[in-house]
Amino acid sequence: xxxxxxxxxxxxxxxxxxxxxxxxxxxxxxxxxxxxxxxxxxxxxxxxxxxxxxxxxxxxxxxxxxxxxxxxxxxxxxxxxxxxxxxxxxxxxxxxxxxxxxxxxxxxxxxxxxxxxxxxxxxxxxxxxxxxxxxxxxxxxxxxxxxxxxxxxxxxxxxxxxxxxxxxxxxxxxxxxxxxxxxxxxxxxxxxxxxxxxxxxxxxxxxxxxxxxxxxxxxxxxxxxxxxxxxxxxxxxxxxxxxxxxxxxxxxxx
Amino acid sequence: xxxxxxxxxxxxxxxxxxxxxxxxxxxxxxxxxxxxxxxxxxxxxxxxxxxxxxxxxxxxxxxxxxxxxxxxxxxxxxxxxxxxxxxxxxxxxxxxxxxxxxxxxxxxxxxxxxxxxxxxxxxxxxxxxxxxxxxxxxxxxxxxxxxxxxxxxxxxxxxxxxxxxxxxxxxxxxxxxxxxxxxxxxxxxxxxxxxxxxxxxxxxxxxxxxxxxxxxxxxxxxxxxxxxxxxxxxxxxxxxxxxxxxxxxxxxxxxxxxxxxxxxxxxxxxxxxxxxxxxxxxxxxxxxx
Numbered sequence: 001x002x003x004x005x006x007x008x009x010x011x012x013x014x015x016x017x018x019x020x021x022x023x024x025x026x027x028x029x030x031x032x033x034x035x036x037x038x039x040x041x042x043x044x045x046x047x048x049x050x051x052x053x054x055x056x057x058x059x060x061x062x063x064x065x066x067x068x069x070x071x072x073x074x075x076x077x078x079x080x081x082x083x084x085x086x087x088x089x090x091x092x093x094x095x096x097x098x099x100x101x102x103x104x105x106x107x108x109x110x111x112x113x114x115x116x117x118x119x120x121x122x123x124x125x126x127x128x129x130x131x132x133x134x135x136x137x138x139x140x141x142x143x144x145x146x147x148x149x150x151x152x153x154x155x156x157x158x159x160x161x162x163x164x165x166x167x168x169x170x171x172x173x174x175x176x177x178x179x180x181x182x183x184x185x186x187x188x189x190x191x192x193x194x195x196x197x198x199x200x201x202x203x204x205x206x207x208x209x210x211x212x213x214x215x216x217x218x219x220x221x222x223x224x225x226x227x228x229x230x231x232x233x234x235x236x237x238x239x240x241x242x243x244x245x246x247x248x249x250x251x252x253x254x
Numbered sequence: 255x256x257x258x259x260x261x262x263x264x265x266x267x268x269x270x271x272x273x274x275x276x277x278x279x280x281x282x283x284x285x286x287x288x289x290x291x292x293x294x295x296x297x298x299x300x301x302x303x304x305x306x307x308x309x310x311x312x313x314x315x316x317x318x319x320x321x322x323x324x325x326x327x328x329x330x331x332x333x334x335x336x337x338x339x340x341x342x343x344x345x346x347x348x349x350x351x352x353x354x355x356x357x358x359x360x361x362x363x364x365x366x367x368x369x370x371x372x373x374x375x376x377x378x379x380x381x382x383x384x385x386x387x388x389x390x391x392x393x394x395x396x397x398x399x400x401x402x403x404x405x406x407x408x409x410x411x412x413x414x415x416x417x418x419x420x421x422x423x424x425x426x427x428x429x430x431x432x433x434x435x436x437x438x439x440x441x442x443x444x445x446x447x448x449x450x451x452x453x454x455x456x457x458x459x460x461x462x463x464x465x466x467x468x469x470x471x472x473x474x475x476x477x478x479x480x481x482x483x484x485x486x487x488x489x490x491x492x493x494x495x496x497x498x499x500x501x502x503x504x505x506x507x508x509x510x511x512x513x514x515x516x517x518x519x520x521x522x523x524x525x526x527x528x529x530x531x532x533x534x535x536x537x538x539x540x541x542x543x
Contacts, residue, residue: 058338086337088336088337099336101336101337103337106337107337108336108337110336111335111336114335114336192335192336193335194333194334194335194342195334195335195336197333198364199362200333200342200345202333202335202340202342227338227340228340228341228342230340232338
C-alpha cells in the first residue's frame with residue numbers, strides 16, 4: 001500500500017481523526033444492551049437481515065415492504081405501494097453516513113442531520129444496542145410505558161471537539177425501551193429534522209411487537225413507525241432471513 | 255516548502271451539516287402579495303395574518319423611538335424531511351417577543367465542521383474547522399430577509415484560511431446589508447442596527463446617519479436619541495404575566511401602564527382527511543355554523 005493510501009486511510013478513519021477521550025458508557029446500560037442483543041439473537045452473529053411483508057404507508061396507502069440491512073451502516077427499505085414505489089437507502093460505505101430516497105419519479109438525498117441515527121432502525125440487533133464504535137450508552141431508568149415495565153437506555157454517537165449546536169450527540173440520540181423481563185426492544189424513539197432545518201425536531205417512534213423465533217433469531221413481526229405521533233409506516237412481517245450474504249451494491253447511493 | 259502546498263486533504267469524516275433554520279414566511283416579505291384591512295395584513299401566499307400593535311413611540315432627534323408588538327397567525331406549516339411531508343409547528347407563531355419587536359435579530363447560523371491536515375515540513379498537524387452559514391435577518395416586524403453568502407470559516411487557519419467577518423446584502427430587494435458575526439445591519443437609508451445574533455433578545459443599538467442612537471443592553475431598558483441616561487422605555491415582567499411599560503411623560507414624570515394577557519384557546523390540527531368528501535362535509539359544517 002502506498003504512503004498516500006495509508007495517509008488517506010488515516011484521514012478517513014473517524015476513530016483516529018477524532019481520537020480523544022470518549023465518555024464511558026453506563027455499565028447498567030451496557031449490560032442491558034448486551035442482554036437485549038443476546039435475547040434477540042440467541043448468540044447468533046448477524047451480518048445481514050431481510051424482512052418482507054405488507055405495509056400501510058401514511059395511513060392511506062398499502063402494499064408490500066422489503067427491508068434489508070448489512071451491518072449497522074447499510075439499510076434499504078423498498079415499498080411497493082398501490083400509489084407507487086418508495087425506496088429509502090442509508091449507506092456508510094464511503095465512511096460518511098449518507099441517505100437517499102426515491103418515490104416514483106421523485107428522489108432526493110437525506111439531509112446530513114438525518115443520517116446520524118441508526119441506519120437499521122427496523123431491526124434492533126443491527127442498531128446502537130450492538131455498541132458500535134463511538135457509541136455511548138446511558139442508563140435512564142426503569143419506567144412504565146404503555147402499561148408495561150421497561151428499561152430505558154439512551155445511545156448517542158460521540159464526537160470530540162468544540163461543536164456548535166445541534167451537536168452529533170443531539171442529532172444521534174436514540175432512546176431504547178426494553179421489556180424489563182425479556183429485554184426485547186418494545187420501542188425506540190429519536191428525532192428527524194426538516195431537510196432545511198436541523199434545529200427543529202420531528203419526533204419519530206418505532207414500535208416493535210409480536211416477536212417470533214425465526215431461525216433462532218427473535219424477529220418483531222409487527223413494526224410501526226410514527227412521525228410526529230402520526231402513523232407513517234405499519235409493517236406486518238411475513239418472512240425474515242438473516243446472514244444470506246446480501247451484497248453491498250444494493251445499498252450504494254447514486 | 256510553501257505551506258499552501260503542504261495542505262493535503264480536507265477530511266469530510268464526521269462532517270456535521272446543520273442547515274440554517276429559515277424562519278417561516280411571517281411578517282410582510284418583499285414582493286409578497288397581501289390582503290387584509292386597515293389593521294391586519296394577510297399574506298396571500300400562505301394566509302398568514304400579521305398585525306402590529308403600537309405600544310409606545312416618541313419623536314426623537316433624527317431617529318424616532320417606537321416599540322411595537324406583533325402577531326402572526328401561522329401555527330402549522332408543511333415540512334419535508336426525506337421526501338415525507340408532515341405538518342410541523344411554525345416558529346414565530348403568536349406574539350413576538352419584546353426585543354425582537356424593537357430591533358429584529360439574526361438567526362443562529364448553520365454549521366459545518368470537519369478536519370484538515372497540513373505539513374509543516376517535519377510533522378503533520380490536524381486542525382478542526384467550523385463553517386458557519388447565516389441565513390439572513392429578521393426585521394423588527396418579523397419579516398425574514400434572506401442573505402446569501404454570509405459564511406464564516408474559522409478554526410483551521412493553516413488549512414482552510416480564516417474568514418472572521420463578512421458583509422452581504424439581502425437578496426430580496428429590501429436593501430438590508432448584514433455583517434456577521436457582529437450582527438451589524440444597515441438599512442437602505444443608512445441606519446445602522448446592531449442586533450442580537452442567534453437569539454431574539456439581548457443588546458441592540460440603532461444608529462441613524464447623523465449618529466443619533468437608540469440602544470438597549472438587555473431588551474428591557476431602552477434609551478433613545480434624546481437621552482443616554484434616562485430610559486425612554488423600561489419594560490418589566492414577562493408574558494403571560496402582566497408586563498408593565500414605564501416611560502417619561504411629557505411633564506417629565508414617570509408614567510406607566512400594564513399589559514395583561516389572557517389565555518385564549520386556538521383549535522388546530524383537526525386531523526381532517528384530504529379526501530374530497532370529508533373536506534366537503536367540513537366546509538358545510540363551517541358554513542352552517
